[in-house]
Amino acid sequence: MVYESVLYNDLHTNGIIGPHSKMLGPVADGGKIVFLTPPGCWGPMITPNIRGGHEVNVPVLVEKAEIGNSIAIFLEDIKIKSRATSSGVGEPVENAYMGDPFVFKICPSSKEPWPDYEVVGIGDNAVRCKDGTPASPFRMVHGYTMLFDDSYKVGITVDKKLSEEIAKNAKSYMSLPPNSKQVPVVTLAKADLIGAVSRIRPFMGQLGSIPAVDIPDSHNAGDFGYALIDANHPYRITRDQYEHDLTDGHLDIDSVRPGSIIIVPVKVKGGGIYAGDGHAMEGDGEVAGHTTDVTTEVSVKVEVIDKLNLEGPLLLPREEDLPPLAKPWRKDEWDYVMNFAKKVNIEVEPVAPLQIIGSGPTINDAAKKGFERAAKLFGMKLEEVLNRVTITGAVEIGRLPGIVQVSMQVPIRILEKLNIADIVIKHYNLSY
CATH class of the missing domain: 2.60.120.580 (Acetamidase/Formamidase-like domains)
Incomplete structure (x- = not known):
């Protein structure tokens, strides 16, 4: 092969x-x-x-x-290819789906699942079933169209006139890949938020x-x-499939x-x-x-890590993206720690930052899952994880309603057992 x-x-x-x-x-x-x-x-x-x-x-x-x-x-x-985009707060459209509007979409008139469609003009009702019925299972109740500068440093939300111009050239402005089947969202020509400015900071x-x-x-x-x-x-x-x-x-x-x-x-x-x-x-x-x-x-x-059996992802962010207490110890800091520890006759061991992802139906469920995953992975009591996260890390919200990043400093001896010490040490340029 x-x-x-x-x-x-x-x-x-x-x-x-x-x-x-x-x-x-x-x-x-x-x-x-x-x-x-x-x-x-x-x-x-x-x-x-x-x-x-x-x-x-x-x-x-x-x-x-x-x-x-x-x-x-x-x-x-990550290289951004789009010149403009659109987004906003949405809500499901009654009769355009069954159960889950992200998944089981139907034509409101014929009730056909995942129906063929056509795009007629621009605006909220541009996406229609073949019989002309508006077909989108979502509407954007407050939305914006954003245009990017040529250097991809900033984005600015535009007015109705410019949003309509962008909508009429939707595929071009969004640089839609040739194999994509979606309707470009800028087709909606939303302009409820005008003149808002943001820094571009791409992520996946x-x-x-x-x-x-x-x-x-x-x-x-x-x-x-x-x-x-x-x-x-x-x-x-099933619930078992959800869990595993x-x-x-x-x-x-x-x-x-x-x-x-x-x-x-x-x-x-x-x-x-x-x-x-x-x-x-x-x-x-x-x-x-x-x-x-x-x-x-x-x-x-991509690199395979042998015999590391995870329930969910681990994340090593860039150092500047770590919460303050989880940032790696630098040599001068660690020398100071070691001198203090020697004075009080306490042994300390080298540690490194790691983020454990927790997920669940709510933020509280996600945090609990993150703590449980950490305890199982590191061979610690749950209470030890809670203490370490509190004084050497943080819990950050990834996404509402239920994704969190549980940060903590983890002893390097544990990372060695998991076969990830070399990756973590190199990523954060540690020198104990």
Whole structure:
């Protein structure tokens, strides 16, 4: 079998990922993947025949990735391709879906599931069934269109006139990939927020390994995935599948950006590394429910970690993205610590920062899951984890309603047992 050292991936799913997904590769252990990702949330959400809340890239098999291993994904670069985007606070449209508007979309008039459609003009009702009935299962109740500067440093939300001009050239402004099937969200021509300015700070909302059950891509996390338990559509799952088969690939954590490393579980042979849902910027929590979806070119390196059996991802953000108490100790600081410890006759041991991802139907559930995952992985009592997080780390909100980053300083001897000490030490340039 030939293992690609660099694999280019510009193919996308129809919203469903899992063990029956079409996969590319395999890419070599230590090889690179370049993804051309289409915009994530709103475009697929308003497209009637896409069966998940997103349109992610098809997964890639990785050499040597066996079930029970993990894969370190080194996020090297994100290039934004879109010149404009649109987003906002949304709500479901009655009669345009059954049960879950992200998943089971229907034509309001014919009740046909995942119907064929056409785009007629621009605006809220541009997406229609073939009989002319407005077909989008979501409406944007307060939205904006944002234009980026040529250097991709800032974005500015535009007025109605410019939003309509952008809407009439939607695919061009969003640089929609050739293989994408979505309706570009700028077609809606939203302009409820004008003149708001933001710094561009791109990150990936989806980057991970595929789950061990076929599910909608946007639901591969403990918060959205909860809605799949005993659902009334073909992608229903059991509570046991919810607890054990998901991989939390859909995180919307803004520190999953160039220079970070995410370590993900292998729950299907080959891992199935996929990417999607790139954004231009987001504050912690994604409190509007959605943010600035863009087309991106994403470059990652993948390395298999043998015998690291994870329940969910671990994240090594860039140092500046760590909370203050979790930042790595530098040599001068550690020398001071050692001198103080010697004076009081207390032994201390080298530590390094690590973030454990927790997910669940609520933020409290997600935090609890993060603590439990840490305790199990590190062989600690839960109470020890709580104390270490409190005085050497933090709990940060990745996404409302239920994704958190549990940061703590972890003894290097434990990281050595997990086969990740070398990665962490090199990433944070530690020298104990």
